[in-house]
Amino acid sequence: MRKISFKLGLLFFVFVLGIETVLFASLYVTLVNARIHEEFEQLLARGNNHRDVLEKSYHLSTLEHVVMMESEAETDVVITDAKGNILYFSDRILPFAKKLIPHTDVRHIPHGGMVVQNNWKKQAYIATASPIRMDGKTKGYVYMFQRTASIQNMISKLKHHFLVVGIVSVFLTIMTIFFLSRVITxxxxxxxxxxxxxSKGDFSVRLQVKGEDELAQLGKAIQTLATDLEYLKKERNEFLASISHELRTPLTYVKGYADIARRPNIAEEERANYLSIIYEEAEHMQKLVKDLFELAKMDQHSFHIEKQPTLLCLFLKKIYEKMAPAFQTKQMALIYRCEENVTVHIDRQRFEQVMMNLLDNALKYSHQGSTVSIDGRMEKKNVMIMISDEGIGIPEADLPHIFERFYRVDKSRSRTGGGTGLGLAIAKEIVEAHGGSIHAISQFGKGTSMIITLPRSE
Structure with a gap:
């Protein structure tokens, strides 16, 4: 738990810290350059203002007034003649001015002035120069000076502010990432x-999932898996219990009657009767094992369907002809109707197995003298096959479960009650393997209709 939270949090922190570092560095450099540029612009503008005043009135009183103004300001001024000789200056700036001015190439200074000393990191002053021009000739120059200590102090404060904001940002980032990593993990x-x-076989898992994001979808998938596994476990247990029950009854009969038939003092007629019962029970077990084998193949996806184009009416007619004698023996009527001889793609052998199973159920659970019908017709874009009887019907409570394995409406599971309880489950698997569906409509005491829907072949 801690490993994934730590790894995820550390990953987020490294990425966010990297992004914040780049953004803070860019912002700091941009802001510092902008502030320094602003200081240079202000100093140059101040020098240009003095230059403009002197160009309008170049007198002794004006020169003294300019110097007096700068004596009360944070900046200093030096006024030279055209050859660079210092005429007027602020007292404190003279040593630095004497070093700078002789090395300044005044020939390239435009009328708008320019920065002549910009090394604010190593020098004590920054400086600008503005030429004084009168009647088209250069009268002299106004040099403005500003201590770099003020700029360095401003940069220091800016660094301090950035450091404080950076520490607060890192702290908030750590708290946010911790919270988000917890929320995600x-x-x-x-x-x-x-x-x-x-993995330990406990399928009673209940995940409270909210939202529609990928994590929520994963949670829902795990919850669905748990529910399905729980259902499969229940189904497996019921399936094994049902198999045990289905095999126990015929085995009990086989063992019991075999013991009796082995007695030397019973009549041959009675022995033959017991052997006949043993044979019937063996057939019952054989059919059960065969059905189980069919279901096993379906579950393992090794159940192959080989579809062939088949005329529906011709196929149903053959089924009718094969089953009609059995209905006549029980004095029941079997009716066959087919409206349109459409073509369907089916595995004839497998689908015959479905039809025989459904008709066998109709024969088994219908009364003497009743009618069973086979109907084939088109319904929209599908082919519908319906087998209807007038038998005992299926109770409403049992109707949703009749296609489940080993489910029987007759809860007594009597030996004379019929098949293995797997026939309808197999029929459903075969129909669905053809891309179709099967369902039942029944009214208890009045009869049942089994309806198969198949896609029509183009």
Whole structure:
């Protein structure tokens, strides 16, 4: 639990910290450059203002006034003649000005002025120069100076602010990532615990899933898996119990009657009767094993359907002709109707197995003198086959379960009650393997209709 939270949180932290570092560095550099550029612009603008005043009134009083103004400001001024000789200056700036001015190439200074000293990191001052021009000639230059200590102090404060904001941002990032990693990993941890329970055979897993994102979909998939496995476990247990029950009864009969038939003092007629019962029970077990084998092949997806184009009416007619004698023996009527001889793609042998099973049930659970009908017709884009009887019907409560394995409406499971309880389950599997569906409509005491729907072949 901690490993995934730590790894996910660390991964998020590294990515977010990297992004924040790049953004903060870019912002810091941009802001510092903008502030320094602003300081240069302000100093140059101040020098240009003094230059403009001197160009309008170049007198001694004006020169002194300019110097007096700068003596009260944070900046300093030096006024030179056209050859670079210092005429007026602020007292504190003279040593630095004497070093800078002789090395300044005034020939390339435009009328708008320019920065002549911009090394604010190593020098004590930054400086600008603005030429004084009168009657088309250069009268002199106004040099403006500003201590770099103020700029460095501003940069230091800016660094401090960025450092504080950076520490707060990292702290908030850690808290946010911790919260988000917990929010993301808690569902994953619950899913991990759920899958561990599933691996141990505990299918009573219940995940509270909210939302429609990928994690929610994964949680729903695990919950669905748990529900399906729980259902399969229940079905398997019921299936094994049903097989045990189905085999126990005929085996009991076989063993019991075999013991009696082995007695030397019973009549041959009675022995023959017992052997006949043993034979019937052996046939019952053989049919049960055969049906189980069919279901096993279906479950393992090794049940092959070989479809062939088949004329529906011709196929149903052959089924009718094969089953009609059995109905006549029981004094029941079997009716065959087919409206349109459409073509369907079916595995004839497998589908005959379905039809024979349904008709056998209709024969078994219908009264003497009643009628069973086979109907084939088109319904929209599908082919519908319906087998209807006038038999005992199926109770409404049992109707949804009749296609389940070993399910019987007759809960007594009497030996004379008929088949193995697998016939309808096999029929459903075969029909669905053809891309169709099967369902039942029944009214208890009045009869049942089994309806098969198949896609029509083009």
């Amino acid at each position: 808690i569902p994953l941890i619950r899913m991990k615990q759920a899958t561990e329970k599933l």
